[in-house]
Amino acid sequence: MTGTSAALTPPADAIPPVRHPEAPAPGELLGAHYEHCFGCGGGQPHGLHLAARAGEGVTVTAEFTVTPDHQGAPGLAHGGVLATALDETLGSLNWLLRVIAVTGRLETDYVRPVPVGTVLHLEAEVTAVSGRKIYSTATGRIGGPDGPVAVRGYALFIEVKVDHFIDNGRPEEIQAAMSDPDQVRRARAFEVNP
Numbered sequence: 151m152t153g154t155s156a157a158l159t160p161p162a163d164a165i166p167p168v169r170h171p172e173a174p175a176p177g178e179l180l181g182a183h184y185e186h187c188f189g190c191g192g193g194q195p196h197g198l199h200l201a202a203r204a205g206e207g208v209t210v211t212a213e214f215t216v217t218p219d220h221q222g223a224p225g226l227a228h229g230g231v232l233a234t235a236l237d238e239t240l241g242s243l244n245w246l247l248r249v250i251a252v253t254g255r256l257e258t259d260y261v262r263p264v265p266v267g268t269v270l271h272l273e274a275e276v277t278a279v280s281g282r283k284i285y286s287t288a289t290g291r292i293g294g295p296d297g298p299v300a301v302r303g304y305a306l307f308i309e310v311k312v313d314h315f316i317d318n319g320r321p322e323e324i325q326a327a328m329s330d331p332d333q334v335r336r337a338r339a340f341e342v343n344p
């Protein structure tokens with residue numbers, strides 16, 4: 151069974167997404183938005199190390215290699231880890247809109263088990279925007295961009311200000327991030343979005 155709940159159906163006044171004029175060029179690697187992100191950061195030894203690239207329009211592609219650290223059952227990826235891969239890929243669409251947004255809702259279809267050693271090829275797109283609400287979908291395929299579908303995700307991201315993180319994050323990590331010039335530069339680039 152596939153499909154999404156009413157909460158993930160864009161309202162009638164939703165509009166198509168608009169790619170930001172300064173969005174990374176199609177094919178460009180987006181890089182980690184935070185070194186310690188479990189989804190994309192290089193500083194997480196057991197993380198997904200998911201690498202996303204800008205696509206055309208408001209789309210991205212990404213790859214994630216399932217390692218023994220990601221098991222749920224013997225030799226198979228944990229469903230929560232696969233949801234993380236979808237979430238991270240969907241979150242990376244924010245780079246193309248140039249807005250800061252967090253996951254409000256994520257629904258997942260698990261279509262096929264994903265063995266350890268698999269390279270999961272993900273693609274995601276924003277389908278509609280309504281005010282602060284960003285609607286998007288993603289697909290993960292086994293072994294290649296044309297491989298069999300293993301997972302599908304449907305999400306609603308909500309645009310937030312950078313204060314969302316400053317007000318809610320643990321002070322130690324917030325202070326460390328704010329004293330990292332690269333991290334501050336990334337946040338500022340998003341904040342000036344008109």
Ligand SMILES: CCCCCCCC(=O)SCCNC(=O)CCNC(=O)[C@H](O)C(C)(C)COP(=O)(O)OP(=O)(O)OC[C@H]1O[C@@H](n2cnc3c(N)ncnc32)[C@H](O)[C@@H]1OP(=O)(O)O
Pocket residue numbers: 157183237238241242244250251252253254255281282283306308310
């Ligand atoms: C920097 C990028 C990092 C990317 C990493 C990968 C993505 C992530 O995993 S992010 C981490 C996981 N997500 C979170 O921690 C978010 C936790 N939730 C929150 O902080 C808040 O609930 C938040 C910010 C989403 C919404 O709160 P708030 O800003 O007060 O907005 P709120 O007024 O409640 O909602 C705005 C709209 O969204 C809708 N909405 C909010 N949440 C949901 C939901 N779960 N389902 C459906 N609709 C929702 C509301 O109904 C409202 O709609 P409308 O404008 O039509 O009335």
